[in-house]
Amino acid sequence: MTTQNLLVELFVEELPPKALKKLGDAFATVLADQLKSQGLASAEAVVTAFASPRRLAVHVTAVAERAADKAVSQKLMPVSVGLDANGQATPALLKRLGALGADASVVPSLKRAQDGKAEALFYDSIAPGVALAPGLQKALDEALAKLPIPKVMSYQLETDCEMPGWSSVQFVRPAHGLVALHGSAVVPLKVLGLTSGNSTHGHRFEAAVDPVVLKDADSYAATLLKDGAVIASFEERKAEIARQLAAAAAKVGGGCKPIEDEALLDEVTALVERPNVLICAFEKEFLDVPQECLILTMKANQKYFPLLDTQGKLTHQFLVVSNISPADASAVIQGNERVVRPRLADAKFFFDQDRKKTLASRVESLGKVVYHNKLGTQGERVERVRAIAKAIGQQLGGDVLAQSADTTAQLAKTDLLTDMVGEFPELQGIMGGYYARHDGLTEDIAFAIEDHYKPRFAGDELPRNTTGLVVALADKLETLVGMFGIGNLPTGDKDPFALRRHALGVVRILIERGLPLNLSELVAAALKAFGALVPNPAKTQELVLPFVYERIAGYLRDLGYSAQEVDAVIAVHPAWGDMVRCLDAVRSFVSLPEAPALAAANKRIGNILKKSEGEGEGAAVDAGLFVEAAEQNLFAAMQATVPGANAQFDAGDYTASLQALAALRGPVDAFFDGVMVNADDAALKANRLGLLKSLHEAMNRVADLSRLVA
Template identity: 60%
Template sequence: MSSTVRNLLVELLVEELPPRSLQKLGDSFAQGLAASLQVQNLIEDGAPVVAFATPRRLAAHFGRVAPRSPDTSTPLRLMPSSIGLDTAAQATPALRKKLSDLGVDAADMPASHLRIMSDGKTEMLYLDRLIPGIPLAAGLQKALDAALAGLPIARTMTYQLADGWSSVDFVRPAHGLVALHGRDVVPVRALGLSAGRETQGHRFEARVSPIVLRDADSYADQLESEGRVIPGFAARRNEIVRQLDAVSAAPGSSPVRDAALLDEVTGLVELPNVLTGKFDDAFLDIPRECLILTMKTNQKYFPLLDAEGRLQPRFLIVSNIRPADPAEVVSGNERVLRARLADARFFFDHDRKKPLDAWRAGLDKVVYHNRLGTQAERVARIAAIAHAIAVELGDEELAAQARVAANLSKADLLTGMVGEFPELQGIMGRYYAWHDGQPDEIAYAIEDHYRPRFAGDALPRGPVGTCVALADKLETLVGMFGIGRIPTGDKDPYALRRHALGIGRILMEKGLRISLETLLGMARTAFAGAVPLDDAACTRLPDFIHERISGLLREQGYSFQQVDAVLASRPGLLNDIRARLEAVRAFTALPEAQSLAAANKRVGNILKKAGDEADATLTVDLLQQPAEHALQDTLNRIAPTVDHLIDLGEFNDALRQLAALREPVDAFFDQVMVNVPDPVLRANRLALLVRLQREMNRVADISRLAT
């Protein structure tokens, strides 16, 4: 093997890997190898690492890899120097025996290999031991074993090796291993394979088979030129995007953009070739969501939209072969899609043979949860909650529409189309509601009650959908918390965190003037008398929802202190939280901010220690010191203004009023003793501090801003 630093190439040739996991597997393989090689000092710091991943291979290229790690010297603690050395600084029998046990001959060992260092208490003898470097073959073997063991594989398969006796477990059967350091093969083994320099190209398009790699650096070029394979995941993905845009641009249309589909298709092909197929215009009568989902999910096609965003009767195929005449490939894909679309038409036509409300009757036979009843019982609770919310937010007309929409919200779960494509739940409910003559407000509410489905998803479009969406999420949260199904760690099978975040987003972004306490009370009422709930668990719900909101607001750029200050007092309404946050952000820039925050924190500590004694009523006649009167007068002066500004939602100006408190507060703490022996006087001063704290924390708990 060469003795110089060279680049390293490692490839594992396998049968077709799971396409959705391919990029993650490729990155993990490369990073796992790199991490182990770095720990063993076989690869230079900052050396480039390139990951490759195709459906049939995981590979990685590493720059500046040494043939052997450098020798290292490490001090080995032996014994106190007073025991190991005699008065003439010669080794004692105890030291010679210790060295002999370590395989070191004291007579032949240079004196420079022994060092005396203090451990803080005693002068100790240390032996400088030379640790030989690790050969690349041994280091790479260790790295390869670790990288394969650390791959994010959800499920492995067991297969037999060529000897007919041995078997191994891996994500897919492996058929080849390459390990090249420059031009030299590194003798490592994995999954019953010995490393060589041969690999395979494309199954059908390769110009050379097998491909004999010249060196580590020729890997990508040889695979592309001789094997007709684009080995880099990102490069292959970019090539697919380029072809999609090129093929669709000419007729003035564009493919449906879907990053997940693009990644999956990149994991299915090694030599992408984008072709155009067509389907019968008559299928456009089917809801576009059904057509798009059929093309994307079942066939991995890219639907085409025209300039106005309408679905076209054309689609793009990403083929893995490049025949001279692609007509047969296109016609085969068109034939398969035609059958799929015919199935979709059948489901659509069959579902509309009876009204949506008739499908609802079957929900009483579908168990939602063994402790929470059937889907029909759940829908009844959602309808009751939605009606109550609508009464609170609007009028009887809104309440009536919310009840109708809630009652129909889960009916499409029993339809054939949703049974085939669960992703269309709600969407198909909208189409079937339209077919039954329901107004847009109710039809859209049936679809929108699932919103927001994920982070950044759109909120319900109208007030009816808003009421039903809140009701759906509240029913889930209260029901699951009430029976003890509370998320722990990273486990959240009922997506309760998502539901809590959805409630927070709807209340904040829709500007709804309804308190979280009121909403949770409505949901509890819907369960009353039917399902026994754990009261203690339900009392944890407000904190659970506020925690989700806190995380969302921090992601949006507010600091932890700002969010903590606003949410600490658990504001009754969530619709003005952002306005409060902006006010807090402006308040922190005031010169009086830190002084007032510190004083507020001090007040809080005093009142906490005082306990029940702080519950006294303030009596003005008992105020004695000038500083007490000055503080009371300032509070009297600013309180009406603060109340008025808060009623107007002018939180920024309300907080600015607190600046007037700085001098009287400082004077109070300088001149007035709160904990005086007289219990009546002490209670009165505590009552004054209670009022001060209440006025200071009307917008936010500013004590949380103290640094």
């Protein structure tokens, strides 16, 4: 079977930059998978994706001109339907065979096989392999149909027929060229009103020739770079930009580095075909504005890379990734400096205007901003957060922390009313911290206002001080309880109010800071703050608690613990700060040879106690009632082991506590081998159940060991 490498390129107008990488990967993956499924390419074929602002392309190695023929076995119908009493073909069978291109001559060769309860007839044939042209046409159609297009646009094409006119085409951007090369041969394809060929277009301004003619599939990237001044590979272009950014920063000197932002790097990679990094600057007076504002406006509006010094402070210089490489770049540099200046001036104006009003003076205006039509205004929301924060603060630090948390909660949302946050919503909280300092508030409150949204995403840092932790916890609890209380629950992959993120934030704060707080009490405090706004508090608590515990389980599994280990620890509801240590203890326990038998025994004890319906519960174990040596030995072993294990548990050494209990394996096994718990004598039975109850409690202080049974 003859194979050649294949190249397919779709040349279009500028694609949406934030979607380019996904579009390029999807185009290559789907097209290659379709070729493989049709037998035109092997599973080992190497697939290379290309994506630039004006093209999507894919290179696939070892693609056949025609797929290999393959044997096909098709079920026809039950024997009772296809053959009459004399074994002759019925009209129904002959009609079915005719539809498959066969006739009565194949009837004797039809196979019989059991199909469920009935015997059926099967027709074996050889299906010819698909030729490359129709197979690739199908693959290309499928690749375009499955592109993750953010928004489709319609455009008109002149029809190529006897009746002139226009037809409407829908695609992410107007397409202007199609290349399909199998080796050096053009594969005839039609899509989006285009016919395939062997030529494309390079850089809009710097291509050496136009059109760029491709000799064969393998010369695509090299020819496009040489004749078209385009780096076709997204990853190669990205690496080149990163290299140039580092080189330009080194040229500036002083240990400066471009800001690290993978999303920005991807977006800029999708905006240029031939990157050229240039060094620009702005007036130093703008550095009086908080650097977060300047960085955000440069990144979001201009796609520039700010330069930071060795202390992480913004400098007055920045890097631009240009799409052209003139001999004299001064005009490009001056143009970018001229463009960024009004943006920075706007940021400075917003900052200066915002500081003319204190945060405290903005509190009343929050009452005019709608938070949710069922939950009132931002002002009412702030009052709820204040109530929750004061309750948590009182529990963790008394009046001082409660007052600090109350002040922070009252002011934390006021920066939503500032011009800067109105222009850059991403700066909410951050600007509140700056304005709090300007108003003369303490650093503790300023940091807390800045941090109260944290953690905002997976991996984000937690608030830096206790006041920030309290208000962040109160803010997230208010959101969870409020939204669950009015029925705005997340469904499937839809979570418009980011309730999963808020719940995970609660989990991280409680576990990573080891706060001595009870989740049920926290939810109850939040419900109290809502009053009649939550019509069914009991139902809301029933929904919120398991929702948060699901996030706990997921969080702990993400730390590397198994589902069984997590389930066992969560079942006993340890203190938040002890969860990880309990999990480490369980992991050490599981590695012991005694662990499987003790876990199984624990599960058996639990089942016995459950069936006994509380018999023996609360009764003191009477050693004088023991009859069997095995129960005497178990009691003696528990007296020798359990006090030490409990002391280690109380001291916080959960690993040693669990490992100490491993000594009970032998006595426990002997007990179940030689003792009948459900004895006829009621006193004897109650005594044995009491013994098992004591053992069960001792074994399950760190974790529910029964849940470790496979």
